[in-house]
Every structure is written in C-alpha cells, then in structure tokens.
Amino acid sequence: MLANILGCALYTSELGSKEEKAAILSKWLASKDQPAIAATSALGIGFDYPHVRWVIHVDAPERMTAFSQESGRAGRDGGKASSIILLRAMWKPQLNQDLAPDQEAMQLYLTQQYCSRGVLSQFLDDQRDWRWCMVGEEVCQVCQEPHSKARPLDLIYAVESPKGIAFIGLEEVLRQDHA
Numbered sequence: 001m002l003a004n005i006l007g008c009a010l011y012t013s014e015l016g017s018k019e020e021k022a023a024i025l026s027k028w029l030a031s032k033d034q035p036a037i038a039a040t041s042a043l044g045i046g047f048d049y050p051h052v053r054w055v056i057h058v059d060a061p062e063r064m065t066a067f068s069q070e071s072g073r074a075g076r077d078g079g080k081a082s083s084i085i086l087l088r089a090m091w092k093p094q095l096n097q098d099l100a101p102d103q104e105a106m107q108l109y110l111t112q113q114y115c116s117r118g119v120l121s122q123f124l125d126d127q128r129d130w131r132w133c134m135v136g137e138e139v140c141q142v143c144q145e146p147h148s149k150a151r152p153l154d155l156i157y158a159v160e161s162p163k164g165i166a167f168i169g170l171e172e173v174l175r176q177d178h179a
Contacts, residue, residue, distance in 0.1 A: 002058060003038035013042035041066055043073075050077030057085045064105035064123045080138065085110065095159050104159060114157040116140035122157055130155075 003010035009028045015021055028037045029049065037043075055074045061067035075081030093107045105123035109116060117140050118132035125131070130153070133139040135146045 006036050006038060008034055008036040008038055011037055011039040011043050013040060041070060043070075047073050048076055049073075050079075052076065053079070053081045055081075055083045057083070060085065060087055060091060060110055061106055063100075063102040064109065064120070065102055067106060067109070068120060068124060093159070108157060108159050111159070112142050115143050117143075118151060118155075119157055121151075127153065 009024055011021065011024055011028075015024065025037075028034060052074045055071045057067070057070070061070070071083030074083055087110070091110075093111050094103075095107065099107065101123070105119065108114070109119045115132040117137075118130065121129070121131040130151050132151045133143040133146050134150070135148055137146060139146050
C-alpha cells in the first residue's frame with residue numbers, strides 16, 4: 001500500500017527470485033527520479049548503499065536488534081541521515097507484559113523517556129562503553145542539547161511502570177511529534 005501511495009518500487013521477501021529482487025534494487029538505484037523504495041525488513045541486513053538518508057519505519061519495530069540493523073542502513077557514507085518511526089496515534093508501550101530483553105529495549109526506545117543514543121548503546125554495547133549524546137555529535141530528539149560529560153557508568157535506563165507514564169493531551173501531541 002505504501003509503495004502505491006508513494007508511486008515507488010516495492011521490495012519484500014515474497015517478491016520473487018534473487019535475480020528479480022536484484023533487478024528491483026538496480027532499477028531503483030539507477031533512477032534519479034525516484035528517491036524512495038518501500039521495503040520490509042527483508043532489505044535491512046546486507047543493504048549497504050552510501051546515499052541512503054532516511055530510513056522510515058511505519059509502525060513500531062518489535063525488536064531492537066532488527067531496528068538497529070535497519071536504521072543503520074542510513075548514512076553509511078558518514079553524511080547526515082535520519083531514522084524515523086511513524087507510530088499509530090493510539091500506540092502505547094507494552095510495559096505490562098513479559099518481554100524479551102530485545103523487545104523491552106525497543107519499547108524503552110519508543111517511549112522517548114531517555115536519550116535515544118543512550119538506549120541503543122545500553123542494549124548493544126558493553127556497560128563500560130555506554131554512551132549518550134555528546135558535544136560534537138548530532139543530538140537525538142530527546143536530548144535536544146548535548147551532554148558535556150560522559151555518561152556515568154551506573155546510569156541505567158529502565159522501563160517505568162505503566163502508572164508512571166501518561167500519554168494524554170498536549171504531552172501526547174508532543175510525544176507523537178518527537179516520535
């Protein structure tokens with residue numbers, strides 16, 4: 001449906017043979033008039049083209065590992081790039097369920113309570129290497145201003161109980177805008 005709306009190429013795991021998928025990518029990459037391609041996560045791993053500037057997820061990614069791989073497709077040449085998640089207006093974090101660490105990390109990221117870089121780092125890196133937005137780096141939408149000191153080793157981000165999070169009124173509008 002998104003490919004039809006955007007009038008762009010479509011890439012999914014069910015689209016055909018390996019050769020047919022390669023042809024879809026070749027045609028898209030060769031076209032100067034079509035900057036977008038609608039794709040499922042089938043395009044995430046192994047897709048390494050330097051000119052990708054945006055990776056847009058329609059709806060909440062389920063797992064942090066998949067999200068980090070997919071969003072990592074943008075900016076491979078070191079240029080500025082963005083990873084955007086479009087959430088449904090009625091989206092709420094799944095905080096009252098038993099989630100795998102990978103899923104819990106994604107829910108924590110989506111709540112936008114803590115530095116986005118910090119949440120990713122906490123899940124993907126060894127604790128002594130945990131980071132957050134620093135001076136000289138592009139800051140995330142949560143921080144808005146860089147930190148001048150390194151992230152303390154004992155600062156652990158965690159999912160708050162559902163009672164501690166309220167998504168209503170103006171706060172909900174602002175949360176959706178940031179997300």
